[in-house]
Amino acid sequence: MRTQFPPSSAHGSPSPTDRRLSALVRHLGVGDHSASSMESQDPNPAISPSATAAFSGDSVFANIVQAPEDPILGVTVAYNKDPSPVKLNLGVGAYRTEEGKPLVLNVVRRAEQLIINDQSRVKEYLPITGMADFNKLSAKLIFGTDSPAIQENRIATVQCLSGTGSLRVGAEFLVKHYHNRTIYIPQPTWGNHPKVFTMAGLSVKSYRYYDPATRGLNFQGLLEDLGSAPSGAIVLLHACAHNPTGVDPTTEQWEHIRQLVRSKGLLPFFDSAYQGFASGSLDTDAQSVRMFVADGGECLAAQSYAKNMGLYGERVGALSIVCRTADVATRVESQLKLVIRPMYSNPPIHGASIVATIFKDRDMYTEWTIELKAMADRIISMRQQLFDALRARGTPGDWSHIVKQIGMFTFTGLNTEQVASMTKEYHIYMTSDGRISMAGLSSRTVPHLADAIHAAVTRVA
The missing domain is CATH 3.40.640.10 (Type I PLP-dependent aspartate aminotransferase-like (Major domain))
Incomplete structure (x- = not known):
C-alpha cells in the first residue's frame, strides 16, 4: 500500500501542497518500508463483542440529578432565550462599549500582532x-x-x-x-x-x-x-x-x-x-x-x-x-x-x-493605562446617568449609593420580587440579589433601566 497524494499541478511539477505533504510523510516515516506490514493488516477488522456488550440496563449515572444553572452565568442563559428586542443583560461581569459590544483593547491587538509576527516564538x-x-x-x-x-x-x-x-x-x-x-x-x-x-x-x-x-x-x-x-x-x-x-x-x-x-x-x-x-x-x-x-x-x-x-x-x-x-x-x-x-x-x-x-514596552504600557482609564470613566459616567435618571423620575428612596459605590457592579438594593418583575415586564436581566453590571449599560439603555427600577419600586413591595 502506498501513500496517496493529491494530483500534481497542471504542468507536472509538484505543487507547494504536494511538497509539504511529502515532507510530512518523510518526517513521520510513512513509506514503502512499512507497506508490507500495513497491507497485512485487515483494513476493516471485526470488533469482538466484550462481555458487557449486551448489557442494556440503565446508565451507571442514571441517579445523577440535573444541576441548577450557575446563579450568575444562568442570567445570560435566560437572556439569550428571550426574543424581546428591548432585552438588557446586566448580569454579565464583562465590559461592554457604549454600543453594547464586547471590547478588545487596541493595545492588546497590537501586542498580539507583535507576537504573531515574531517567528522565534514557539508553542513549547x-x-x-x-x-x-x-x-x-x-x-x-x-x-x-x-x-x-x-x-x-x-x-x-x-x-x-x-x-x-x-x-x-x-x-x-x-x-x-x-x-x-x-x-x-x-x-x-x-x-x-x-x-x-x-x-x-x-x-x-x-x-x-x-x-x-x-x-x-x-x-x-x-x-x-x-x-x-x-x-x-x-x-x-x-x-x-x-x-x-x-x-x-x-x-x-x-x-x-x-x-x-x-x-x-x-x-x-x-x-x-x-x-x-x-x-x-x-x-x-x-x-x-x-x-x-x-x-x-x-x-x-x-x-x-x-x-x-x-x-x-x-x-x-x-x-x-x-x-x-x-x-x-x-x-x-x-x-x-x-x-x-x-x-x-x-x-x-x-x-x-x-x-x-x-x-x-513603555509606550504600550502607557496606552494600556489610557484605555483602562477610559473604561473606568465610562462606568463612572453610567453611574451618574442612572442616578440622575432616577432622581428625574422621582423614584422613591435615596439612590446616592449608585454614585458612591465603585467598580463594575452596583448593589441596587432591589429585592428578589422587584428583580423578577423587571425581568418579566421590562426584559432586564440581573442576579436575584439586585446586583447590576454598570458596564452593561449605555446612554441609550439608561432610561429603560430607570423606568424599570421606578416601576418596580413603586409597584412591588
Missing part, C-alpha cells in the same frame, strides 16, 4: 510556575516597583488561570501547608468564592460587610466579626471594587482593618480582580494590598487580567505569596509547583505573552 510548554517575565511584572503591578518585598525577593509568584485559578491554587496550598483551615469571607461576596474554598478543603465562615440599611459598609460588624475570629484564621479581602456590592472601605478604615488583622494573627488573602478598572488608577486600586505588605507581614494576593486588560477568555492571572524571608519564599514556590503540577501541569502561554509584551 511553559514552566510549572508560568512565564518568568509575566510573574515578575505582575508582582510589580500590584505591590509597586519600589516594594521592599520585591527588592528583598520575599515574594513567590506563579502564573495561574485567571483570578479563579489563582484563588484555587492558593487555597490548596494553604490546606496543605498552613496550620489553620478556616477562611472568613465577606457577606455577601462573589458567588464563586465559597465554592472555590470549600472544594479546596477549607472551612468557610463569613464576616459582616454590607449594611442593607445604608447600602454601604457595615464597618462595626466587620470589626466585631474579625475581632472574634480565632487567631491564625485566613481572611479574604477584596482589594478594590468589592463584588457584588461596589462598597469599599476608606483608607482610614483599611488601616483599622490592617491593625486588627495583624494583632489577631490573621492571614490576609486578597482577591484583586479590578486593579485600575475601579478608579482608573492602578496605584489607587492597589493601595489596600500595599498597606499590608508595607508592615512586613505575610499575605496572599490573587490577580486577574480579565477585566483590566479585557483578557476574559485568555484566563490570565497570578498568585503571589508574600513571605517573611527570601528563603521561605523559595520553599513556598517549590511547594506551589507541587500543587499546580497535578492540577493543570502548567499555564497557557498566549495571554501571559500579551500581558508581558505590553508591560515591557
